[in-house]
Amino acid sequence: MSHLQKTIKNPIYFKGVGLHTGENVNICLKPSEFNTGIKFKRIDVESTKSIIEANYKNVSSAILCTKIQNSHGISVTTVEHLMAAFYLEGVDNVIIEIDGSEVPIMDGSAFDFVEAIKAHGTEEQKCSKRFIKVLKKVEIKDGLKHISIEPFAKDLKIDFEIVYKNPLIRTRKKEFILSNSDLTSIYNSRTFCLYEDIQQIQNLGLGKGGSLENAIVVKENKILNDNGLRNRDEFVSHKILDCLGDLMLSGYRVFGHIKTSQGGHQLTNDLLKKFLSDNSNWQFTSLDEQKVEQKDSEYISPIAVNA
Numbered sequence: 001m002s003h004l005q006k007t008i009k010n011p012i013y014f015k016g017v018g019l020h021t022g023e024n025v026n027i028c029l030k031p032s033e034f035n036t037g038i039k040f041k042r043i044d045v046e047s048t049k050s051i052i053e054a055n056y057k058n059v060s061s062a063i064l065c066t067k068i069q070n071s072h073g074i075s076v077t078t079v080e081h082l083m084a085a086f087y088l089e090g091v092d093n094v095i096i097e098i099d100g101s102e103v104p105i106m107d108g109s110a111f112d113f114v115e116a117i118k119a120h121g122t123e124e125q126k127c128s129k130r131f132i133k134v135l136k137k138v139e140i141k142d143g144l145k146h147i148s149i150e151p152f153a154k155d156l157k158i159d160f161e162i163v164y165k166n167p168l169i170r171t172r173k174k175e176f177i178l179s180n181s182d183l184t185s186i187y188n189s190r191t192f193c194l195y196e197d198i199q200q201i202q203n204l205g206l207g208k209g210g211s212l213e214n215a216i217v218v219k220e221n222k223i224l225n226d227n228g229l230r231n232r233d234e235f236v237s238h239k240i241l242d243c244l245g246d247l248m249l250s251g252y253r254v255f256g257h258i259k260t261s262q263g264g265h266q267l268t269n270d271l272l273k274k275f276l277s278d279n280s281n282w283q284f285t286s287l288d289e290q291k292v293e294q295k296d297s298e299y300i301s302p303i304a305v306n307a
């Protein structure tokens with residue numbers, strides 16, 4: 001992993017359908033300056049209201065996907081797979097121009113985003129990356145669901161457990177360590193749903209762009225997609241991908257250990273809010289574990305950011 005911040009070398013274009021809105025959308029990722037982070041720019045709205053910072057404080061809904069919104073009420077939804085691609089590829093600063101309200105779902109994973117970033121290349125910038133080092137354990141519980149973050153040296157570890165009554169998905173656990181896990185099996189894992197939940201998702205006005213081209217659909221003990229799963233752990237691997245995308249909304253990389261059972265977008269966002277709201281839980285650090293002072297006025301504190 002580089003100790004310098006990175007952006008992308010050239011603009012990268014994608015087009016596709018939004019999973020929930022069903023709208024056709026075009027996006028263009030553009031290089032941006034160091035210390036500017038990840039920002040969305042809605043090019044279909046008035047320019048003074050168009051910027052939405054990819055920050056956990058801007059999450060306005062986390063039902064089935066992560067939606068971020070600025071103070072003018074302008075939003076972008078389903079940001080998590082693209083954000084996870086930035087986490088996995090070590091990209092810190094990008095502006096994402098988008099002509100609609102939802103990031104295209106592509107094949108339901110982060111595969112296209114990661115492969116395009118790899119193909120176009122990234123560029124190091126003249127400023128060190130900063131990492132959030134966990135100092136104290138913080139936990140959120142919601143019935144049987146829980147998520148916690150605790151100290152872990154110089155790396156990110158995620159222990160994820162999913163618990164489904166469905167006989168095919170069942171209970172699965174996976175341990176992920178950023179520096180030495182198989183990243184391909186994470187970024188190519190697709191979103192999934194139960195066949196019997198589709199009507200309920202549509203009743204919520206969501207899932208309008210969903211199809212077997214962009215989601216795994218499980219009916220009892222059968223997978224309805226022609227070619228089955230891409231890997232044995234695809235369900236839990238996709239949940240780890242979502243978790244990475246939601247963590248990227250902290251604005252930084254994290255040195256810590258996340259443990260979760262039945263985690264999801266809401267729980268990860270609740271954890272980030274609780275964890276980052278108390279300065280005694282964390283400190284900035286660099287890759288060589290030097291404590292980085294927080295008074296550098298050029299740098300955006302994760303607490304101060306709001307669009």
Ligand SMILES: [Zn+2]
Pocket residue numbers: 080081191238242
């Ligand atoms: Zn997802």
